[in-house]
Amino acid sequence: MEAKPNNREQFERAKKRVDEIKGFYGHLTVYILVNIFFLVINLLTSPEHLWFFWPMLGWGIGVAMHGLRVFNYMPFFGKDWEERKLKEFLEEEERQKEKFKNEDHGKL
The missing domain is CATH 1.20.58 (Methane Monooxygenase Hydroxylase; Chain G, domain 1)
Known part of the structure; x- marks a missing residue:
């Protein structure tokens, strides 16, 4: 098929x-x-x-x-857990970028 x-x-x-x-x-x-x-x-x-x-x-x-x-x-290491952790890390990275950007603009 x-x-x-x-x-x-x-x-x-x-x-x-x-x-x-x-x-x-x-x-x-x-x-x-x-x-x-x-x-x-x-x-x-x-x-x-x-x-x-x-x-x-x-x-x-x-x-x-x-x-x-x-x-x-698998409550701890299943696919849902992996997806939640990936999303969490990506969101944290975005927050860090925004924080860094805001700190840079404050110094200018």
């Missing part, structure tokens, strides 16, 4: 978003399959010592963070 030139940027953003979501679900699928494998290996080789939950816990934290980022639930 060919996107119209004026919608190209919007199409690219949507495609990137779909790719990010697909990547997360791929990551989640591998996480589940590998951890089932670890569980089976653990129960077959040393059922008295359950170690499978350690890699499951560590990797699970990574999967959870990946999901939070992909679905924009």
Whole structure:
């Protein structure tokens, strides 16, 4: 499907978003399959010592963070946060320029 030139940027953003979501679900699928494998290996080789939950816990934290980022639930470092910070820095820079300009004109 060919996107119209004026919608190209919007199409690219949507495609990137779909790719990010697909990547997360791929990551989640591998996480589940590998951890089932670890569980089976653990129960077959040393059922008295359950170690499978350690890699499951560590990797699970990574999967959870990946999901939070992909679905924009990161309150501190999500896209909204980035946009707010960029806007804040740009506004601060403009204020500094105006302040400097006003100080220069006062000296003349």
